[in-house]
Amino acid sequence: MTQLLTPGDGRKGPATATGAVATPVQTEPPGDVFVALDTSPRGLTAADAVARRGRYGPNELPRARSRGLWRQLAAQFTDLFAVVLLVASAITFLAYALQPSQDVGTFRLAVAILGVVLLNASIGFAQEYSAERTAQSLQAMVPHTCRVLRDGERQDLPAHELVPGDVVVLEAGDAVSADCRLVEAHEVSVNNAALTGESDAVGRTGEPVAAGPLLEARNCVFMGTDVVAGSAKAVVFATGAATEFGRIFRLAAAAPRQKTPLQLQVSSMARRVAGVALAIGAGLFAVRVPTGQPFVETFVFALGVMVALVPEGLPATLSVSLAIGVRRMARRHALVKKLLAVEALGSTTVVCTDKTGTLTQAEMTITQVWSGGASHPVSGVGYAPVGEVTDAAPVRELLRAAALCCNARLVPPAGTGRLPRSGREGWRVLGDSTEGALLVVAEKGGIDPAAEEARAPRVAEHPFDSVRKLMSTVHGTTDGDSYRAYVKGAPQELLARCTDIDWNGERRPLTDELRAEVIETNDALASQGLRVLAVGWRPVSGPHPTQDGAESGLTLLGLVGMLDPPRAEVSDAVDACRRAGIRIVMVTGDHPLTAEAVARRVGIVRQAAPAVVTGASLDAMNDDALDGLLAEPAELLLCRVSPEHKMRVVTALQRRGEVVAVTGDGANDAPALKHADIGVAMGASGTDVARESAVMVLLDDSFASIATAVRLGRSVYQNIRKFLIYLFSHNIAELVPILAATFAGFPLVPITAVQILAIDLGSDVLPALALGAEPPEPDVMDRPPRSRRDRLFSAGVMGRILFLGGIQALGVCAVFFWHIHASGIPYSHFTEDNAVYREAITMVQAGIVVSQFFNALAVRTDRQSVFRIGLLSNPWLLAAGCFGIGLMAAISYLPALRAVFNTAPLAAADWAVLAGFGVLLLAAEESRKWWLRRHRSGNRRGGVRCE
Known part of the structure; x- marks a missing residue:
């Protein structure tokens, strides 16, 4: 291979390992560019391309250095909750060391708290590691390709295979994959906003220009920019890190990721709950010390209760739930690039959809040719x-x-x-x-x-x-x-x-x-x-x-008249969106009659006279007139529109408070895709620029995948609420018996801190994760979109937590005090070694675990009966619940665990009583759901919409 132009003096010599060519290549005539870059108008041969790729490496931008595994693991211990737990564990170890008799229970509590920290760190580390791998695999599902001449043949190749000397073919809508010198240009203009910040398109030529700053050369195009008009041939002179974009990419890649509003909301909520837990722990300490309880033991107990009530596993459970939603969408051809999109999908109110390729098959077929009458x-x-x-x-x-x-x-x-x-x-x-x-x-x-x-x-x-x-x-x-x-x-x-x-x-x-x-x-x-x-x-x-x-x-x-047949699955998807309260607006550049015909075929238009508005009509409207048009309930078709029109419509819809999803496939759709709440690009037929601008990519280009993604997005938000109800309802069942015993004058606690931690570890994490993987409810698309102002801890959610938690609390309080009173032993005679007391606290712990099993079944649906969706439809939840009950049985029957938790074996009758309370909880929740369904149905018959 001959020498390439090298940086600096313009003489011929060995090229740099990165493939950079910094000689003023812009000054060369087109014919000399081929000579300078050791190529030809037919492009490189396959052998030359392989050799150069081995020399210069792949055409990839440098990745931000990811944290090593040890750093990722260490970061799990810097979270607020992890710090609180580590401090609590250290204090408990110190209390154990200061106790004259060194109670082994205190030591076990300290170890248990440390175990919670390690478990949460393991879950967080595993999730972060998995998320990185998932992001890499999902990114590979949207390949970046370019058209290259190799051996005189035009080929579609992955962009990372480009090497200096490749001859590429560029057309409107293409993303530029490397720094190139144009040798042919037909009315070419490019958008250099990624490099210069200027969004206006600038013209390009294939003719030589005077030497000067490379970015100002009108015959060069650069990686990261996009072609907005025209067509051209160009020769690659820099790839990967040697490109102009490569110089600034590291800064962007190294920028920290911002948390989504949903994650911030959950984190804020968790901090408030932690504050409440601290207050409760302090309150219990203040109440019990005056009763004559030993100071250190009372402090350790209050500390243990406080730690147990902290929702330490909540952030990890949230991340897992969101990740599950993203993966489910990917399996259904909807690639979500940002977790924020998962949240916003559930509240989408309007979809502005293209026609060609999204509603139709994007395989145009000419059926009529007309000429000469x-x-x-x-x-x-x-x-x-x-x-x-x-x-x-x-x-x-x-x-x-x-x-x-x-x-x-x-x-x-x-x-x-x-x-x-x-x-x-x-x-x-x-x-x-x-x-x-x-x-x-x-x-x-x-x-x-x-x-x-x-x-x-x-x-x-x-x-x-x-x-x-x-x-x-x-x-x-x-x-x-x-x-x-x-x-x-x-x-x-x-x-x-x-x-x-x-x-x-x-x-x-x-x-x-x-x-x-x-x-x-x-x-x-x-x-x-x-x-x-x-x-x-x-x-x-x-x-x-x-x-x-x-x-x-x-x-x-x-x-010539051509037909793009509608996709077979679109009609059902349109019908699902209608039932879900989502408005569909077709936005197309086609003739109004063509647009209306397709819209009727897929069900977007059902009325005799839909509102059909052309781009010219939009130009004649001021903002007030446009707002009035969009406020009307009529079915709306926007035809013969330009990208500027689409952008204006999206802005007007958002001005009305709508949550807007927009589909697009061209480079000129990028502004609307970026501005929309959910930008949806076509993965198969869309341009690289459109895919980069969107937060969701449809791998099959089908509108049906949008409806599926909305359904899954709603399900993700519902699942988050489900495991929040599950997690916090049992906290009430743990707290109320302690408060009841304190104010009843019972000298001991109905459940110890070590038992509470065992519940958190054995009965909380796995079922909560399983609830995060709950499939969508059958009626999820029969409900209106969720309001943006709706909060996780709404009045309905809090009411359900109190309802379910109250039933569990009443049940465990009943079994505890029934067992204590049935013994006939005065309160003052009870000690921690008393067999009746050990049986009673075992009943309380087992009661919470068993009721949580039925509670998990109950919270699987908001309004539908759990029997309608099937008790066995989430096997992971059943397995997680059975694991928790199995662990409780081991704590009750295995001598080694009985010594740790101070528990006693339960009789079969005891288990039957606890199971009966669990069935009552499920029956009460099913009755509540039945009343809601009946109330909603009655309101609908009466003409009132109740949600």
């Missing part, structure tokens, strides 16, 4: 060039012009040749799907696009943009002395630029009558749900006409 049906479906154009001879020039005015490429199934043309599986299009459909119909009409391109090579191009809605290309003719411009685009726009029409091979003036017939035909095709394009041509005087010169005075060749 006659319609020519087309057979065949999809991208496989199988089928025919009826009576193709009169429309061959139209098909030829349409095929030449394309940048897409039709790719046959892997491992097959161009023929035979059989089978649909595996055919795909590189580039725009509409252009792919034009190539397919050309082949069905007997046109070979590659051969036509060879006979009439392209010499200039005016790319499509969303303002004029046209694209034109200029081609040489076989004699080499004349040129033709071929134009395709929106019928209204192209027809306005036509003066003639091709009528069965004869060129006629485009009279008002003929113009009206064309418009009538266009409307008829659009009313069938077809997207319509017009195709025209004109001779031009030279190879580089101006845009206006190429696109005025045209001869209309005809119209």
Whole structure:
């Protein structure tokens, strides 16, 4: 391999290991750029590419240094709750050392507190480690690709395989994957906001420019920027860390992650609960000391109760629940890049959705060709060039012009040749799907696009943009002395630029009558749900006409109508969103009739007269008029809109307090995707820029995946509330018996601190995690969106905690005092070694554990009966509950554990009584749910909506 240009003096010499080329490459003519970078217009050979990748490494940005495993583990002990517990454990060890008799119970309590810290640290460490691995694996599901010339063949390759000297092909919507020097540029403009902070697009050229700062070179494009218009070829001169973006990426990658509002809310709530626990511990100490209890023992007991009431496992449980939701969404083709999106999904009120690819299959198929007053049906479906154009001879020039005015490429199934043309599986299009459909119909009409391109090579191009809605290309003719411009685009726009029409091979003036017939035909095709394009041509005087010169005075060749069939699963998803109170607004650049036809097919439009608003109408509206339009309950279709229109609509919806999800696939959708509460990009057909701007990526591009993600997002929030109710309701059952015994004058406690810690470790963590994995309730999409002002600890949640916790507390207080009174022993005669006392506290601990098993079943649903969803539908919860009961049985029966917890064996009758209390708790909760369902049903019959 020859030498590459090197940094510094501009002389030829060995390249740096990073692949940087800092010589003023911008000053070289396009032909010399290939020489300077040791490549050719055909690109690198496969062998050269492999060698250079081994030399320069992958084209990847440097990653922020992740903390080592030991640092991650040590960080778990710096959390507020971990610090509180470690201090408490140290104090307890100190108390044990200061006790004259050195009570072994105090030592066991200190060890138990330390065990809680270690358990929580293990859970937190495992979750953080798993989250990093999950993030890496999920990121790999959205590959970044680029189009590269290798051995003269255009290929789609992963961006990390780029090396200096690669020749890349860039089009509007592409993210630039490396620093490149343009050698061909057709009306190219790029957005350099990632590097310069300026969001306005700037033009680019392939011609040499004067030496100067590289970022100011108008013939260079840089990693991290995106192409917003035009097409180009460029040669890579820097990759990975050697790029301009690589220099600043480390700073961004090293920035600390911000907690989501939900995480901040839970952390704040947990701190308040910790404060309450400290107050209760102090209160118990103050109440018990005057009764004559030993000072150290009373302090240790109060400390143990305080520690046991701290929700030390709550942050870990929350993280696990959110991670489970993210993974479930990924399995259902919705990749969530930020945990915040999981929370916001549950409160989505409006979805602004694209049509093509999201509601439809994004596999455009031309079904009608119209020219010269006659319609020519087309057979065949999809991208496989199988089928025919009826009576193709009169429309061959139209098909030829349409095929030449394309940048897409039709790719046959892997491992097959161009023929035979059989089978649909595996055919795909590189580039725009509409252009792919034009190539397919050309082949069905007997046109070979590659051969036509060879006979009439392209010499200039005016790319499509969303303002004029046209694209034109200029081609040489076989004699080499004349040129033709071929134009395709929106019928209204192209027809306005036509003066003639091709009528069965004869060129006629485009009279008002003929113009009206064309418009009538266009409307008829659009009313069938077809997207319509017009195709025209004109001779031009030279190879580089101006845009206006190429696109005025045209001869209309005809119209083509294409259909993108709706996805089969979308109708059910739209219906689910309707039931969930989510408004769906179609936002499309298509003709209003086409949009309405598709909207009716999938169920977005059901009314006889939906509100259909075009981009021109939006331009005529002020903000008040737009707010009024959006406030109306009518079904709404926004057609012929630009990215600016979409952004304006999203802002107006948010101004009304809506939580907005927006779908998009192009680079020009990036502003709306970023501004939306939930930006949803297409993973299969979307551009890199759109995927980077969004917080959620649909791996299958289907609207149904949005509905599924909303359903799972609602489920995540519900599950968080479920395990909060579960965790805090049993705290009441632990606290109330202690308070009751204190104020009743009983000298001992109904449950010791070590027993409470055993409950926390054996009965709390695993069931709470299992509740975090609870599948969505059957009616989760039959409820309105959750308000943003809704808090985790709402009045309903607090009421349920008190309801369930109160029942558990009454049950354990009853079994404790019943057992004490049945013995006939006066309160003053009870000691810790008394067999009756040991049986009574064992009953209390077992009662809490058993009731928590039934409580876990009860909180699985908010309103639905747990028997309706099935007691066995969450086997992890049953396994976790059985583990807790099994651990309680071991504490009751195994001598070694009885010595630690001061417990006694329970009889079968005792277990039966405790199980009876658990059944009563479940029955009470089922009765409450039945009353809620009945009350809601009654209100609905009465015309009142009750939620």
